[in-house]
Amino acid sequence: MENHSGSLRRMIATAGRLFVGVIIGAGTAVAEIAFLGWAALVTLVRPRPATTIEPLARHLVEVERRRIARYLPGGPAAPHLDDYTSRRALAYLGVRWIVGLLGGVVALLFLYGLATGVVWARDLLVGRSGALLVIAQVVGGLVLFFLAVQGFLGVAALDRRLAQRMLVPGDRVRYERRISELAASRAGVVAAVDAERRRIERDLHDGVQQRLVALGLLLGQARRRPDRSAELVRQAHGEAREILDALRDVAWRAYPADLDTLGLAEALSRVAERSGVSITCAVDRLPQAVETAAYFVVSEAVTNATKHAPGSRVTVNVVTTDQEVRVTVTDDGPGGADPSGGGLSGLARRAAALDGRLTVDSPPGGPTTILAVLPCG
Structure with missing residues (x-):
């Protein structure tokens, strides 16, 4: 019984997200129509650089991307901001507003059907409708409800498919990008x-x-x-x-010998002893390349912190899942770390060589947080 009620709640929640997503899509369609009209006007009447129009187009597409990812589940992966060019973003907006307005029409028909159903129920309760009329109204209402549901599903599927078709790059583009990334990471490793x-x-x-x-x-x-x-x-x-x-x-x-013989946790404990920082690491043995990268991320980050922020409190946390290792190094120093510096850029190249990523968040005044995400699946 509980399983059935849980499934029913999930279905209702999914339907609610779908309805909200289509409604929001109708609102963004109005904004897209206004943007396209403004872009056409300024291009024809008083041309201005494309740098003014294209960022707005990409911003609107990013809003659509987030809406699809959050409210329209079950379809292809939503495109990322880096997956499409500004020209493709403009072309997408030039077509997408039609789908948005179609969703708005379906939503209005659905709301009209609900209002009509309320009127029918009132007439039934006060005895204004006969039995045959009530049956006809119920049957007609169910048919309209079914059509409205199918309309919502169709608009959502069309919305997802349009984004997938016009924004997500094809296989050749992905292969070329992957080759460029591999070439850059190889050059980075050599450096x-x-x-x-x-x-x-x-x-x-x-x-x-x-x-x-x-x-x-x-x-x-x-x-x-x-x-x-x-x-x-x-x-x-x-x-x-x-x-x-x-x-x-x-x-x-x-290269620490303990890394091969005893593992990442023991090697990082030696770093903690040598530098006097707090390191939390409870991980099983990982692939050797991943352990090596994680170790040098911690070692270099701790060295930078003790060099540029002496006396600051440094904490290191290493957590692992089935797919990735997340290494976080935080210090409460003055901040202002330069990600393009020799040490941090070298760590970024080391992470990229494993298809990972390294981010540095170091606002003036601190704190500084270095996060490395390394795939290990």
């Missing part, structure tokens, strides 16, 4: 690898190499000064320990 090699070379040259020179000088002095050999050997021993720590640090930043 990121080169940048990482330069960073490692810089760390070795400025850190380890200089300490090795100092170690050689200390050992040379110990050979030439036997009277101070014990002291110089102790200094050389301390320098050697610092060189080993620097080498471990360079190797860890290049």
